[in-house]
Amino acid sequence: MILDSPTQTALGRGIKHIGIGKYGSKPLPPDLLAECRAALIDPATHPLQRGAFLGALIAKGPTPEEKTLEDAIGKGAFDHQTFFINKVCPELPAGLLPIATKLVRGHNLQVSEAEQLGDYLFGTGNCETFRGLAASIMRVRHETNEEYYGLMRSAERTFTPGFGPISCADRPLVQLAEPFDGVENSYLITPLLAQQMQKRGYGAVSVVGRSGGPKFTLNALDLYMHLGVQFLQSNHELDTPLDGYGWVLDQKALSPALNRWVDRRRTIIKRPFLATLEKLLNPCHARILVTSVFHITYQMKMAELAMLAGFDAVMVLKRGLEGSLAPSTSRACGLLCAVRTPKGHLFFQQFEGDAPAFATYRTESETSYEQPQATDNARLVRQFMEKQYSDDADFDNRVRFAQALYGRGLDWIESQLA
Numbered sequence: 435m436i437l438d439s440p441t442q443t444a445l446g447r448g449i450k451h452i453g454i455g456k457y458g459s460k461p462l463p464p465d466l467l468a469e470c471r472a473a474l475i476d477p478a479t480h481p482l483q484r485g486a487f488l489g490a491l492i493a494k495g496p497t498p499e500e501k502t503l504e505d506a507i508g509k510g511a512f513d514h515q516t517f518f519i520n521k522v523c524p525e526l527p528a529g530l531l532p533i534a535t536k537l538v539r540g541h542n543l544q545v546s547e548a549e550q551l552g553d554y555l556f557g558t559g560n561c562e563t564f565r566g567l568a569a570s571i572m573r574v575r576h577e578t579n580e581e582y583y584g585l586m587r588s589a590e591r592t593f594t595p596g597f598g599p600i601s602c603a604d605r606p607l608v609q610l611a612e613p614f615d616g617v618e619n620s621y622l623i624t625p626l627l628a629q630q631m632q633k634r635g636y637g638a639v640s641v642v643g644r645s646g647g648p649k650f651t652l653n654a655l656d657l658y659m660h661l662g663v664q665f666l667q668s669n670h671e672l673d674t675p676l677d678g679y680g681w682v683l684d685q686k687a688l689s690p691a692l693n694r695w696v697d698r699r700r701t702i703i704k705r706p707f708l709a710t711l712e713k714l715l716n717p718c719h720a721r722i723l724v725t726s727v728f729h730i731t732y733q734m735k736m737a738e739l740a741m742l743a744g745f746d747a748v749m750v751l752k753r754g755l756e757g758s759l760a761p762s763t764s765r766a767c768g769l770l771c772a773v774r775t776p777k778g779h780l781f782f783q784q785f786e787g788d789a790p791a792f793a794t795y796r797t798e799s800e801t802s803y804e805q806p807q808a809t810d811n812a813r814l815v816r817q818f819m820e821k822q823y824s825d826d827a828d829f830d831n832r833v834r835f836a837q838a839l840y841g842r843g844l845d846w847i848e849s850q851l852a
Contacts, residue, residue: 437701440700440702446483451463451466452491453486453490467500467502474487481562481566482563482701482702484566486567487570488570490571490573490704493574494574508521515535515538522564522567525561526561527554527559530554530564537567537568538571540575545587548580548581548585551585553588557691565698566701573706573707582707582742586739590715594689597669597688602671604673606635606720607638608721609716609720609722610628610638610725610759611641611714611725612624612757613653614643614646614709615645615649616653616656616758617649617758618651618756619803619804621810621826622758622811623815623832624640626833628679629679631844632678636722638681639718640679641713641715642654642684643655643712646695646696647699647703647705657812659808660808663679665684666682666683669719688715692712710736714743719744721747724840725759726750726758727750728754736748736770737772738772741772747851749770749843749847752767752769761839762800763796764797766786766787769787771783771843773851775850783843785842791838795834795838814829
């Protein structure tokens with residue numbers, strides 16, 4: 435069952451109110467608390483939302499008023515974790531009870547436990563409430579690197595047979611990955627960055643997929659579809675060099691299990707672990723990852739996770755436009771580069787967007803495009819690809835800034851890996 439308007443339900447509004455991180459959450463107001471109590475009792479309530487709401491509440495820590503929601507679960511449920519799990523997720527397999535209890539108690543999972551959890555989350559077990567609960571708890575308290583690594587290993591087992599352990603590429607690959615929910619007020623430049631990597635002797639692979647929200651206007655999948663690309667179906671196709679912007683891998687072809695989670699994420703509303711994980715998975719065995727983060731505090735975490743995923747180097751853009759790979763020309767953006775040398779040493783280097791070398795690209799403000807369309811974005815990309823300019827000066831300036839910034843990062847990475 436897919437909800438048409440997940441944010442309009444009582445629990446949906448509750449999730450938006452409390453599921454915003456451990457230290458930013460606010461108590462539920464009395465009227466919403468009453469509505470959520472009614473929804474928890476209602477058998478027609480979506481099990482994913484039931485789980486996501488309760489998970490956010492537990493991770494936040496219920497107030498005395500919110501603890502009265504026990505009436506809908508069982509007396510003392512919030513203080514007795516095993517009892518809570520049995521009441522909320524009666525169909526959960528017994529083998530997962532220790533992991534579920536750990537999550538409800540606020541403890542972090544070991545790699546093997548996160549891997550076992552991932553097998554259930556991506557599998558066919560019928561307890562959707564637990565899926566919502568687990569994803570919500572980890573998101574509100576923030577997932578650890580160990581948990582991400584376990585979930586990553588589990589996700590890799592869901593890959594279709596064409597994306598096995600062997601790479602057929604005849605050159606080192608660069609993987610480009612930005613948030614799959616895309617943008618609402620700007621244009622994407624991803625294909626032009628892919629072209630830049632191709633010109634430097636790499637094979638470029640852009641990983642894309644349907645938007646799990648919260649944005650639904652324009653994403654890289656929409657753009658590449660309007661550019662008429664041929665989507666990658668297996669690693670065996672990597673032995674045929676592609677001109678232009680290289681290969682594009684749609685999550686749907688990579689892993690039906692991950693693709694199924696897109697609808698779940700829309701129902702859960704908040705962005706669970708997959709919003710990060712799907713950018714980090716390395717099914718084509720690329721050497722370098724180019725990705726971005728919206729929250730600066732996640733920049734170093736993203737670099738560390740890229741190394742866990744098997745990349746030798748990574749470039750992580752901070753404060754890109756709407757979190758995309760397109761750098762901001764008016765706000766402080768920057769690139770964190772990391773490499774693991776052949777001897778196993780890790781090195782990091784920051785390149786700030788407001789450095790003197792990039793002064794010519796800086797602007798006073800950003801141009802905002804209301805409801806940007808994939809057709810217009812594709813037209814700008816084609817124009818720039820053919821002539822090195824388009825009919826939009828702001829777009830051109832941003833592409834040139836990006837090429838200079840990523841070019842500087844790539845120079846440093848190559849010098850470290852040489």
